[in-house]
Structure formats: C-alpha cells, structure tokens
Amino acid sequence: MSAFVALVRKDVRLYLSNRRALLMSLVAPVLIGAFMGAVLGGAPAKPAAVPFAVVDLDRSDISQRIIAAMSEDGAFSVQQLPQAQAIDLVRKGKVSVAAIIPQGFGAKASQALFRRDTAKPQIDLHFDPSQAMTLAMIKGLLTQHIMQVVSAASFGGDAQAIAYLRDNVARNASLDAGLRADLLNMYKSVEQVQRQRHSNGTADVATPPGLAMPYVTHDFEVTNGARNYNPYAHSFASMTVQFILLMGVELGVGLLLMRRMGLWQRLRAAPLSRATVLGSRIAAGTIVALLLIGGIFAAAILLFGVRIEGSVLGFVGVAATFAALTSSLGLLIAAVGRTPEATRGMAIVLTLLLVMLGGAWVPTFVFPEWLQSATRYVPTRWAIDGFDAVTWRAQGLDAVLWPMAAMLGLSAVLSAVAVYLFRWEE
C-alpha cells in the first residue's frame, strides 16, 4: 500500500467513522431537499387562493358582477372592504393586492370598450411589494373578468351604453356618411335584439352575451423522460450541491486545524512530497463527496421517486467532477486561509453565494438579466444543471459533457493554485 493510498484511506475512514457528522451530511440535505421539493417544485394540484381585497366605490351593477365573478374564481380569496381597511391589510401582508374600483367605473368602462378616444376609468392596485409576483397574476385575472362582465353588459342589457355610442356616431360630422349609416344600423340592431330578449323573457342569465375567452388551454410537461416532472429531482440536486460544498469547506478547515497539530509535523517528517500529502487530501475529499452524493440521491430515489432518466454515466460523471471540484476548492480554502475560525466563516459565505447564484434556492430565471448571464460561469450552476439534465430532463451523456469538462478543468486549476499557494512551512 503506497503512502498516497494510505493517506486517502485514512481520511475516508476517519470521515466515515464520524457517524454524527456523516449523519448530518446525509440527513440535512435529504430533509431540506424534501421540504423544498414539496414547497417550491412544480405546479401544485390545487393552488392556494390569492388573498385579494376589493373596494367598490362604484357600487354599480357592473362592479358588483365583477366582484361576484372574481369571488367564484378559485384563484382568489376575495374580501370586499372599505378602502382604508383594504390598504391596511395589504400593508400588514394579510392580502396581496387591494383593487379600488372607482366611482362611475361601470358606465365609463362600457363606453371605453368601443371608443379608444374615451377616457378610461382607472383601477388602483395597491400591492404588497414582497409578493410582487402575484400582481401580474391578479392583473391577468382582473382583465379576464372585467372584459367578460363589461362586454356582457354592453351587448346584453345596458341600453344606455349603446345609446351613448349611437348618439356619438350620429353627432360625428367628420365621419363618412356611409360608414355612419352602417354604424347606426348596427347599434339599432343591437338595441332591437336587447329589447326582444327582455320582452320575450329569453335573456339567458347563465350565458349572457358578450366577450368570452375564445380558447381553452391544456398543459403538457415537456421532458425527454417517460415520467412527469419530479420536483424533488431539482431540489435534491440543489441541496446536494450545497451540502457537498459545505463538506469541501470543512475539508479545508480540517487541513488548517491539522497544521496546528503534531500530526502535521509527523507527515512533514515522512519522505512524502507536497503533491502526495495534498493530492491525497483531494482524492479523499472526492471519494467522500461521491459517497455522500450517492447516499443523498439514493434517498431521493427510494423515498421521493427521483429517477436518473437520462445517462447514468453522465450522472456519475457530473457527480465525480463536482466532487473533485469541491475537494479542490477545499484545498484552496486551506491554502489561502490563515486561521481555521476566520476561514470557516469566510468560506461559508462564499459557499452560500455560489449556491444562490447556481439557482439552488430560487430559479435563475427570476434573476436580473445581467445576473442570469453571469451565472453561466458559476460552477454550482454547471453542477445543478448537469444533475437536472440526467435526472428529470432525461438527457444523454452529450448534454453533460461540457459541464463535466468545465468542472474538471476548474478543479485542476484550483488544485494547482492551492498546491502552489499552500504554506508548507509554519
């Protein structure tokens, strides 16, 4: 058994014999991965209703029908409140958005529906800045319900709106005479239909006239695999990357601690090259990291149905290159660190930053555009994207060759720099 193998074996054995640390290294990522997979991953079967407050200053038939339609929509949990109370609830974070429907909204909205030159009524939306993402969703749903209600009112029963439009056309001298006559005929026909529906009692409350969504959608999850998207695959990849990086930090700090001990003197007194001593540390760290990745994904497979639907070889490759990268990073930390205490704090901050930029906590698409571009050069993103590719995206080996090469190359560079910078003599 060569000295190199003996040192590697010693480090791996010591890590595995520390059952408490081992348990934490395995249990913590599994628990957090499970939590994040359950909470953040994928579309839930039944979305939670968005708390939404409405202030009706109009009190018209149209505004009440809009509120009624939104109340029936499962996406909202609507409360009709006075204005001050509604805004106060937003301020306290109890509701995401409060919409103020202004006085005269119903009449003005019906008129604005047909005339671009008419002043549009304004709905003020007071929103919780910490839940800004819900604002866009509420705007979309508001648009749908208002369009349906206002158009139904215009075409289905609000004679005043049609009369207003007809009078405007009749007074418009600049309009072509032929076009004016056509428009007046159209309004007349609409009014006639409205009158007939009401006089015959055939007005259908369930399907009032007006605009309706002219399409329906059906959603398809797009993966290469035979299974649907498993959100745990991504959350476990993220947490694996995070905790393996933290293990790398401990590896570096452990080396700094060892330098304070007689053990380091004994190693230095042995006929061992610097490459043997430091290289064995990298090799041991890589093996331990690989074992941990295997353990964490085994839990993901057994307990949460995660599958390596793509290249198994690619999965092993991503795991191995990321493990090597982590060990090299740990050695670099030991090389540039002065004291274990200071180094640990600094390295953990760096690790968490890398993890965040890699998209482990929140998806990178929510980042600003410049930051999204920057994350392409962050190794944690290579690792997470690599794991995603060979698990739920069901990609082949070719899809992860580039991230594997990048991680391996970076690992070699970090190792070389670490060995060069490492303070060999105290």
Added chain:
Amino acid sequence: MLVARGLCKAHGNLVAVRDVSLSVSAGEIVGLLGPNGAGKSTTVAMLCGIATPDAGVVTVDAVLLAGGAHAAKSLVGLVPQELALIEDLSALDNIMLFGSLYGLRGGLLRSRAREALDLVGLGDRARSRPATFSGGMKRRLNIACALVHDPKVLVLDEPTVGIDPHSRNHIFENLETLRSRGKALLYTTHYMEEAERLCDRIVILDHGQVVADDTKEALRARLPTSAARRYEISGAIDPALLADLHARGIRSKLIDDASLEQVFLHLTGRELRDAK
C-alpha cells in the same frame, strides 16, 4: 550518525537559528536544551527535514537530508511534542499508518508495528483506540509511531510532557534500550533531571546559537566552585574561618554535586523568556 553543520534559519527579520552545529553518534543520547525561544523547535524541524535551512547542511548516516520526499528522511524518526495520534484509529492502525508513509507494507509492516508496540509496553492494547489511553500510554504510543520504520536517528521533542513518574520511567527505559541497540537519539526537554539521567552529552542553545556542547561532567566543571558545590561541615566552625577551611585541613563531606539545572541557569541566565 546525525550531523548538522552551520544551520541558519530566519523567520522574516527574526533570526531563529544562527550557525548551529551539532552531532549525535550511534548509541548516544544527546540532550538539546534551551530556554523558550532559544531555537530548539526550529533546529529540530531542520534536523528532521521539516524546515529547509537558509544555510548549512544536515546529514544522516552520511546522506544529505533534504525536504519533500527525500529518502534520507526515512533514516529519521520524529516524536513531536504534541501527540501526533489519530484518536479514531486503533493503536496498531496508528502505527501501521505511519509505517506505510515510509514505504512499509504487508507482513513487514505488521510485524514492525507489533514490535514497536511491544517495545513501549502496549502490545496488549493493540486494538484499543488512543482515546481510551492514559496520558502516559499515549506518549508511549507517540514514540512507537516514530519507531515503526526502524530509523537510525530518533528525534524526541519533549516526549514526556504531562505524564506521571511511572510512565516517564518506562519511557526512559525504552530510550535506553534503543541506545543500547545503536540508535542515535536527540532529546529536547525542559526537565533537567531527565537530561541528567538520560543524556550522554548536552547541547545548550540560547538566542539561536549553541552556547555549550559537552558531557555533563565537563559542563559541571565550567561552573565556579563556590557556586557549584554544597558541603556539610561538621564541628563548631567560626564563620570567619570558613574561607580557610580547606586550607586548614578541616574534614568535609560532599553531599550534592552541582546540578545540571545550575549549569543551565549559569549559561543562559535567569531571565524569564516567556514574557518576550
């Protein structure tokens, strides 16, 4: 066996060791003494190949010692002052690990490890972990780890710190056995009685330089007689006549020779060094 010539080492602007030369022959125990900050640790580091001298050379059995993976390092065994043991490995596994760093393997490694354990009296605790050992047992295991590759030179850096007299005596017996087997031992200590008992020769370092290198007897001879010896005088003596006692032929009995500690303090002064 171990020869150092003109060793110099500076840490930044601080000169830790200046032109230190010393030697240890086979079958000899040489004590390396010095106050705190005298340069003992730096000297030991250079003698073991841990630190590279700025100037000077170290040879072991006529082979030049260098750092890194140099083969001459296999001729030296180091017993660090701090316990250099892995608490989670058994005593035998500890020794085998360090043996494997010197290229030992297989049956030879195992038999050497057993021999080293037997020598320090831990043969029956081979499978026990150091965490279960007393301080003295750990110190003995610390020594065994340095012996497994059968070095010609053993450098011991205060190997008896914090242990009881029985364990210390056991270690002394081990070291005397090694001396009788022809090993060259360099022994650094702060305990003068240890150097007194074990060492054939004493090297005293101060301010990074060798201030004395001689046998115990020769070192004692350096002290002024009045400062070195105590006499028990019998009979009624007039104090005024004390200076002429010998000349007058009054019978006297030497009850205690000068201690090595007195020699040490005489050579290095009484100033505390820790405060510097």
